[in-house]
Amino acid sequence: MIYLELFLGFLRIGLFSFGGAYAAIPLIRETVLSYGWITEENLAYMIAVSESTPGPIMVNMATYIGSSQGGVFGAVIATAAVVAPAFIIVLLLTALFKSLAENRVFRAGLSGVKACVAGVILATGAYMAATNCFEGSTVFDADVTALVMTAALAALYFGWGKIFKKGMSPLVLIFIAAAAGVLVYGWK
Amino acid sequence: MKLLIELFLTFLKIGTFTFGGGYAMLSPIESICVDKKKWITHDEMTDVTVIAESTPGPVAINCATFVGMKQKGILGAFAATAGVVLPSFCIIALISLFFDRFLEIKWIESAFRGIKIAVGLLIIDAAVRMIKKMKKEPLPVVLLICSASAMMLINVFSLRLSVIVLMLGAAAVSLIVFFAKRRSGREEAG
Numbered sequence: 210m211i212y213l214e215l216f217l218g219f220l221r222i223g224l225f226s227f228g229g230a231y232a233a234i235p236l237i238r239e240t241v242l243s244y245g246w247i248t249e250e251n252l253a254y255m256i257a258v259s260e261s262t263p264g265p266i267m268v269n270m271a272t273y274i275g276s277s278q279g280g281v282f283g284a285v286i287a288t289a290a291v292v293a294p295a296f297i298i299v300l301l302l303t304a305l306f307k308s309l310a311e312n313r314v315f316r317a318g319l320s321g322v323k324a325c326v327a328g329v330i331l332a333t334g335a336y337m338a339a340t341n342c343f344e345g346s347t348v349f350d351a352d353v354t355a356l357v358m359t360a361a362l363a364a365l366y367f368g369w370g371k372i373f374k375k376g377m378s379p380l381v382l383i384f385i386a387a388a389a390g391v392l393v394y395g396w397k
Numbered sequence: 398m399k400l401l402i403e404l405f406l407t408f409l410k411i412g413t414f415t416f417g418g419g420y421a422m423l424s425p426i427e428s429i430c431v432d433k434k435k436w437i438t439h440d441e442m443t444d445v446t447v448i449a450e451s452t453p454g455p456v457a458i459n460c461a462t463f464v465g466m467k468q469k470g471i472l473g474a475f476a477a478t479a480g481v482v483l484p485s486f487c488i489i490a491l492i493s494l495f496f497d498r499f500l501e502i503k504w505i506e507s508a509f510r511g512i513k514i515a516v517g518l519l520i521i522d523a524a525v526r527m528i529k530k531m532k533k534e535p536l537p538v539v540l541l542i543c544s545a546s547a548m549m550l551i552n553v554f555s556l557r558l559s560v561i562v563l564m565l566g567a568a569a570v571s572l573i574v575f576f577a578k579r580r581s582g583r584e585e586a587g
Contacts, residue, residue: 225561229449229456231523235548236560243557253513254500258492260519263416264485265455272486276493284490288482295454296478299462300471302448314575319451321571322564324537327527328544329560334520336552341514359514366518379522380416382515390511396504 211279212286218244219271219290227319230259230266232326235333237270246274253337257383267291354393362386400469401476407434408461408480415457422457422481423449430464437467457481536574540567 218240226233234256241247247255259269268288275287302309309315342356362382370376407429415422423446430436437445441463449459458478465477500506531537544563551558 221561223454225564226453226455227451227564228527229523231520232527234520239560250513253516254496254509256516256519257509257512258496259489260516261416262485262488262492263414264412264482264488265422265457267455268458268482269485269489272489273493273496276490277496281490284486284493288486292455292458292478292482295452295458296462296474298452298454299448299459300466300474302452303463303466314572315451317575318568318572320532320537321540321567321569323527324531324540324571325544325564325567327524327531328541328546329548329563330520330527331524331541332545332548332552334517334522334524336549337520338514338517341517355514358511359517362514363518366515366522379515379519382519383512386511386515387508388511390508390514391504394507394510396507 212283214244215275215279215283215287216290218246219275219287220293222267222271223291223294226267227322227326230270232330233267235329237267238333241274246278249340260379261383358386358389358393362389401472404465404468404473405476405480408465408477409483411461412457412481413484422460426457426460426464436464441467536571540570 222233222236222240225236238249238252241252242249255270255273256266258273259266262269268291271287271291272284276284279286338359342352342359362385365385366377366382411422411425411429415425426445427442431439431442445460445463448463449456452459458481461477461481462474465474467473469476500509528541531541544567547558547563548560550556
């Protein structure tokens with residue numbers, strides 16, 4: 210039953226994603242790949258599309274996967290499931306939030322979760338960047354074009370922040386990478 | 398009723414014109430809801446940011462629900478949340494209809510091969526930013542290194558171990574350390 214799977218899958222994502230969309234990417238990736246809803250490749254594409262269209266990235270991903278798996282109704286289910294935990298928790302917390310935020314036990318637990326999430330995102334990002342460059346099963350099957358592009362884009366993106374003090378917008382990076390992709394991989 | 402419609406339309410506008418996800422929405426929400434409409438105060442805005450960071454779910458949803466709730470109870474929360482979700486829902490539902498066919502066009506496929514590389518970098522960047530904000534104490538640093546290594550192993554060997562298990566484990570470890578410290582602190586004092 211695809212609707213139930215979509216609901217449970219995205220409810221799980223909505224419940225365990227602390228710290229915004231990028232923090233949720235490892236969990237989204239794990240969920241959608243294990244259900245076989247989308248390929249690794251298309252997932253990376255959708256992250257870019259979600260980043261380049263307005264709205265919360267997690268909602269965008271839920272809508273896309275819901276729609277591709279179960280049409281409009283699937284999209285509604287997945288989106289509602291990803292939104293519901295945040296909605297309900299905030300409703301409950303508005304009243305008693307201050308006491309919870311100042312609770313030292315809660316803060317101690319949360320700081321552990323945050324450190325873990327940072328590590329998990331780092332590993333996921335590094336893994337995704339590496340699979341772009343090494344498509345084969347061994348380290349020696351390097352895709353040199355992708356390797357050079359990764360290095361160049363990384364230098365541009367991280368160097369920009371150092372030189373101009375203000376980081377480059379993700380949207381600009383995506384645009385430059387798209388243009389570079391067309392130039393390098395051809396347009397016909 | 399008028400306030401409900403206003404909440405809905407305001408968040409509809411925020412949802413339509415903010416690119417780049419939840420954190421990018423914080424500043425428009427602040428300028429509209431705090432400065433212009435005076436729906437919430439600056440202090441409450443800071444609270445929302447903390448709530449958004451310490452509760453699960455999309456940051457924008459947390460904010461919209463909070464502001465709506467403050468103004469008009471559960472109905473208000475519903476109107477604001479629906480407003481902020483609706484634009485991206487419609488846009489993405491539309492895109493999903495023709496995305497696969499779109500990718501069959503050569504230059505678009507090439508563009509996305511480039512974009513895929515950018516996405517990897519953006520995720521690394523998000524992690525680096527989180528690490529910079531972290532307290533540089535032994536425990537979080539150890540948890541960070543352990544979880545990054547565990548996640549790398551999970552990815553490389555396609556292990557069936559969920560991120561959620563790692564998160565719960567990290568929470569458990571930091572709680573144990575917290576209580577152990579408190580206890581030894583008490584013993585020293587006593």
